[in-house]
Amino acid sequence: MTEQTTNPALTPVPLAEKTSIRLQIARIVAFLVVAGLLALLGWGLMKNQKGQVSSGMAPDFELTNFDGETIRLSDLRGQVVVINFWASWCTTCREEAAYLERTWRKYKDRGVFFIGVDYVDTREKALAYIAEFDITYFNGPDVGTEISQKYNIQGVPETFYVAKNGELRGVKIGPLFPPELDNVIIDLLAEPYPGG
Amino acid sequence: MRRWLFLIPLLLALLAMTAIVQAQEGNPDFPSDDDVNVIAKQLYCPVCPNTPLDVCETQACQDWRDEIRGQLAAGWTEAQILNYFVEQYGERVLAEPRRQGFTSLVWLLPVILTLLGLYVLTRILKSWKIAQARAPAFEVESPPIPPETLAKIEEEVEDMW
Numbered sequence: 001m002t003e004q005t006t007n008p009a010l011t012p013v014p015l016a017e018k019t020s021i022r023l024q025i026a027r028i029v030a031f032l033v034v035a036g037l038l039a040l041l042g043w044g045l046m047k048n049q050k051g052q053v054s055s056g057m058a059p060d061f062e063l064t065n066f067d068g069e070t071i072r073l074s075d076l077r078g079q080v081v082v083i084n085f086w087a088s089w090c091t092t093c094r095e096e097a098a099y100l101e102r103t104w105r106k107y108k109d110r111g112v113f114f115i116g117v118d119y120v121d122t123r124e125k126a127l128a129y130i131a132e133f134d135i136t137y138f139n140g141p142d143v144g145t146e147i148s149q150k151y152n153i154q155g156v157p158e159t160f161y162v163a164k165n166g167e168l169r170g171v172k173i174g175p176l177f178p179p180e181l182d183n184v185i186i187d188l189l190a191e192p193y194p195g196g
Numbered sequence: 197m198r199r200w201l202f203l204i205p206l207l208l209a210l211l212a213m214t215a216i217v218q219a220q221e222g223n224p225d226f227p228s229d230d231d232v233n234v235i236a237k238q239l240y241c242p243v244c245p246n247t248p249l250d251v252c253e254t255q256a257c258q259d260w261r262d263e264i265r266g267q268l269a270a271g272w273t274e275a276q277i278l279n280y281f282v283e284q285y286g287e288r289v290l291a292e293p294r295r296q297g298f299t300s301l302v303w304l305l306p307v308i309l310t311l312l313g314l315y316v317l318t319r320i321l322k323s324w325k326i327a328q329a330r331a332p333a334f335e336v337e338s339p340p341i342p343p344e345t346l347a348k349i350e351e352e353v354e355d356m357w
Binding site for chain 2: 020022023026027029030033087088089120121122124125141143144145146149155
């Protein structure tokens with residue numbers, strides 16, 4: 001009498017078992033897809049509710065002004081930087097425009113740099129606004145709304161303060177009134193900076 | 197009176213010339229509000245979410261419509277204008293995301309999900325069918341309980357109470 005041996009690898013898998021395995025895989029895939037979509041939805045909601053960035057390193061960006069000159073924020077290390085988001089259609093921006101320009105002229109030779117980021121605006125109207133308030137600091141359009149997305153702005157005007165080391169030191173939502181910008185600049189200028 | 201009659205053909209000629217010049221220059225009302233709105237309704241200003249540009253009343257949207265009017269008057273095509281707005285303000289201004297790159301997922305995902313759903317549904321229905329086919333077609337009769345066993349069970353149940 002010989003003992004019959006069977007190779008388990010060659011044993012055919014029953015149809016019901018095969019169906020069950022496929023069903024399990026389909027369920028897992030469906031679960032992963034639904035979980036992925038929910039995660040995407042959650043991420044979008046969180047991003048929307050997060051608000052403006054107000055601490056840590058200021059997100060770096062490049063801005064080309066209306067005259068075609070380009071600057072990069074990270075190249076301005078050692079200077080206090082004021083980033084102001086504005087638009088010509090924004091009525092509250094008009095309330096702060098003169099104060100911003102006055103403050104820029106007051107501190108421009110003391111290691112302070114102002115950047116105006118024109119948000120969702122038309123070139124013609126933006127240039128008319130700049131001429132109306134005789135704005136002389138660096139100003140350019142936020143092409144593709146890339147900078148405003150990096151700073152997650154919720155509207156205009158919004159002003160971000162960047163210390164000499166490139167760190168964000170706060171954000172002001174709404175128009176600036178004297179002497180709040182002066183106070184912030186004085187505080188930031190007083191911060192020590194190696195070699196500065 | 198008769199001496200003014202010669203002016204009539206002159207006036208008619210003048211009117212005809214004006215009409216010809218206007219026809220050569222195209223429609224003097226172009227671009228009309230409707231022409232602008234054909235493009236505006238394909239755009240959403242980021243400042244006013246959920247409001248198409250053609251019906252949005254904010255100053256920002258008014259400026260955008262003026263921009264479109266100017267571009268149409270300058271001879272820009274619809275595609276050129278839409279491209280300009282995407283370049284300037286990002287792809288999110290489009291009412292309908294473009295069917296290219298990452299945004300094509302917006303169009304592909306519903307199709308993929310529907311197909312996936314149908315596949316899962318088919319598999320589930322098939323498995324139910326198989327389970328049904330395996331189920332016994334008739335009730336298996338249990339063997340009869342002998343009367344003495346039945347009597348003993350009844351006796352024990354009565355004792356329990």
